Structure formats: C-alpha cells, structure tokens
Amino acid sequence: MTGLRIGFIGLGNMGGRMATCITRAGREVLGFDTVPANISAAGATPAANVADVANSSDIVLLSLPRSSVVEDVMLGESGVLENLRHGQIVVDLSTSTPASTRMLGGKVSAAGASYLDAGISGGAAAAEKGQLVLMVGGEETTLARARPVLELFSSKIFYTGESGAGHTTKLLNNFLNATTLSATAEVMVAGKKAGLNLDVLLDVINNSSGVSFASLNRFPKIIKGDYLKGGLTNTLMMKDVLAYVELAAELGVVSPNSAGPLASFGLANALGYSEQISNRVVDAIGDASGGVRLFEQASVGLKKLPETKEQQ
Structure with a gap:
C-alpha cells in the first residue's frame, strides 16, 4: 500500500508540518489550502480545489480548524463526499467533535469509502520531526491500509475503537493538556512573585507529584523567554476545552475541573x-x-482588563 496517492486538505499550522514530513520522505502530495503559499511551503503539488484532491487521491488527509469546517469540506458543493470512489480512505486529523465524526463516517461508508478519525498529539515540534502520537477511530482494517502513510509523520499510532473514538480520546487528552498548562502557568507566576528561583522550582515539580507535560517540556523554555512557536493558539485551546465540556455534558459527566482552563484561556483571549x-x-x-513576567526581558507591559460600564 505504499503506492497510495496522497491528498492533503488544510496545510496550515499542523497540516503543513505533517505534509512536509510526507514530501520529505520522497512521497508526492496533492495539496489544497485557502492560503496557496502553504502548499508550496510543504513541498506539495497544488490542487485546483477540494474536488481535485478527492478525484486524484487514494487517501485524503484533512487538517482543519474545527468540525464545522470539516463538514463544509466534506459535504459542501463539489466537496469530498460527492467525489469519493469506492475503496478510498479519508482521514480526519482535525480536533473534531465525536458526534460530527460519526455522522461523516456513516456518510462516507454509505458511499463505499472509509473514514478514520485520527486525533493528534505532540504539538508543532513533534509534527516537524514526524513524531506525533495518533489516536485513531474507525475500522481497524482501514487503519492497517492507511498506516504506511500515517507513519510518515507519527511515532506512535493507537487504535482506540469505532468511529468517533479517536476524536473522543483527543478531547480527553486535550482537556488534561489545557488544565495542566493553565495550572502550571498560575503556579509559576506565584513562584515568581514569591521570589523563588524558577529553575529550582521547576526541578522540584519535575521530580515530584506536580510533574506534567507542561512542566517538563514547556516551562523550562518559557522561563528563558522562549514561548515556543507553532502550537495551538489561545483561541483554539479554548475551543478544545469547550468541546470537552460539551462532550462531558453529553456523557452525563460533571466537570468541576473545567472552570480553571475556561477562566485562564478566557482571560488570555480577553487580554x-x-x-x-x-x-x-x-x-x-x-x-x-x-504585570508579572517569568523572563523579565520578555515583558511587554501590563495589559488592562476591559472596563466595566461603571468604570466607563
């Protein structure tokens, strides 16, 4: 199956990095993005439109901002669905809602093709190195067919279950990511105001019960003024947290711990x-x-909270 013709729709922040891994491995990619420069930057061949990608590919990879965009690309006029052929594979690498994924999976299956939902984790750095972690839902036999392509930009692939299971797993993981990132940020600001040595504080955390991906991989750089580049924006992080809260409500799971990241990323967006x-x-x-900065030279000044009507 290494001869599968590869199409890629959405070559932005993450999609572009994944597509670059594929072309770097010597494979051709037919790409479409609303920003043409993203296609050439990934080393892909420009497609005329979404329908061109579907018509000319055996496996179509999607990396799009949200479920509504995925649905537009799949179901819209001259979209992927109406141009699918029997035996084709569509892999949604976006952070989509499980309900939308299951709906699209059913429509693709009815058309004689196969749909995989493949949540990704690892961020921009892992994407550039081809070391993403994938959590995949759908038919396991379809994953076996798609695996040689997916392995071009991932180091671990987990089969999580039927359609929607991959994106469900991704939302659960993303919620923990958002929670530990925002909580660790608060702790580091508190440590700074307390006059602690932040290197020592992180060393303690990373060798104690407070350790997390954020403390191990993000904050050692942040305290030196390197915020890292290419990862999820605050807007997208908030979108993921809200999608998790919606999922929890559908499952009948109370979510008292969602208040922290909702407040933190809501604050970031407001400022x-x-x-x-x-x-x-x-x-x-x-x-x-x-007006605290962990790295003083990174200071850009105190931002003000929006004024209330009484203050205006």
Whole structure:
C-alpha cells in the first residue's frame, strides 16, 4: 500500500508540518489550502480545489480548524463526499467533535469509502520531526491500509475503537493538556512573585507529584523567554476545552475541573493573546497579577482588563 496517492486538505499550522514530513520522505502530495503559499511551503503539488484532491487521491488527509469546517469540506458543493470512489480512505486529523465524526463516517461508508478519525498529539515540534502520537477511530482494517502513510509523520499510532473514538480520546487528552498548562502557568507566576528561583522550582515539580507535560517540556523554555512557536493558539485551546465540556455534558459527566482552563484561556483571549500560542496564558495570568513576567526581558507591559460600564 505504499503506492497510495496522497491528498492533503488544510496545510496550515499542523497540516503543513505533517505534509512536509510526507514530501520529505520522497512521497508526492496533492495539496489544497485557502492560503496557496502553504502548499508550496510543504513541498506539495497544488490542487485546483477540494474536488481535485478527492478525484486524484487514494487517501485524503484533512487538517482543519474545527468540525464545522470539516463538514463544509466534506459535504459542501463539489466537496469530498460527492467525489469519493469506492475503496478510498479519508482521514480526519482535525480536533473534531465525536458526534460530527460519526455522522461523516456513516456518510462516507454509505458511499463505499472509509473514514478514520485520527486525533493528534505532540504539538508543532513533534509534527516537524514526524513524531506525533495518533489516536485513531474507525475500522481497524482501514487503519492497517492507511498506516504506511500515517507513519510518515507519527511515532506512535493507537487504535482506540469505532468511529468517533479517536476524536473522543483527543478531547480527553486535550482537556488534561489545557488544565495542566493553565495550572502550571498560575503556579509559576506565584513562584515568581514569591521570589523563588524558577529553575529550582521547576526541578522540584519535575521530580515530584506536580510533574506534567507542561512542566517538563514547556516551562523550562518559557522561563528563558522562549514561548515556543507553532502550537495551538489561545483561541483554539479554548475551543478544545469547550468541546470537552460539551462532550462531558453529553456523557452525563460533571466537570468541576473545567472552570480553571475556561477562566485562564478566557482571560488570555480577553487580554489580546487570542491568536498567540497558548503558552502565553502565563503572561495573561501575569498581567492580571500585577504585570508579572517569568523572563523579565520578555515583558511587554501590563495589559488592562476591559472596563466595566461603571468604570466607563
């Protein structure tokens, strides 16, 4: 199956990095993106439109911002669905809602093709190295056919169950990511205001019960002024947390722990960090705590909370 013709729709922040891994491995990619420069940057061949990708590919990879966009690309006029052929594979690498995924999976199956939902984890750095972790839902036999392509940009692939299971797993993982990132940001601001040595504080955390992906992989760089580049924006992180809360409600699971990340990333968006990497949530918390920066030279000044009507 290494001869599968590969199509890729959505070559932005993450999709572009995944597509680059594929072309770097010597495979051709037919790509479509609303920003043409993204296609050439990934080394892909430009497609005229979405229908062109579907008509000319054996496996179509999607990396799009949200379920509504995935549905537009799949179900819209001249979209993927109406151009599918029997035996084709569609892999949704977006962070989509499980209900939408199951709906699309049913329509694709009815058309004689196969649909996989493949949540990804690892961020931009892992995507650039081809070391993403994939959590895949759908038919296991379809995953076996798609695996040689998926392995070009991933180091681990987990089969999680039927359609929607991959995106469900992704939402659960993303919620923990958001929670530990925002909580660690708060702790580091508190440590800074307490006059602690942040290197030592992180060393303690990373060798104790407070350890997390954020403390191990993000904050050692953040305290040096490197916020990292290419990861989820605060807007997208908030979108993922809200999708988790919606899922929890559908499952009948109470979510008292969602208050923290909702407040933290909501604050970041309100203070102007919406389109910046979600690691900047630490600056939003710092702004609201008196203008704190973990790395002093990274300071851009205190931002003000929006005024109330009484203050206006």
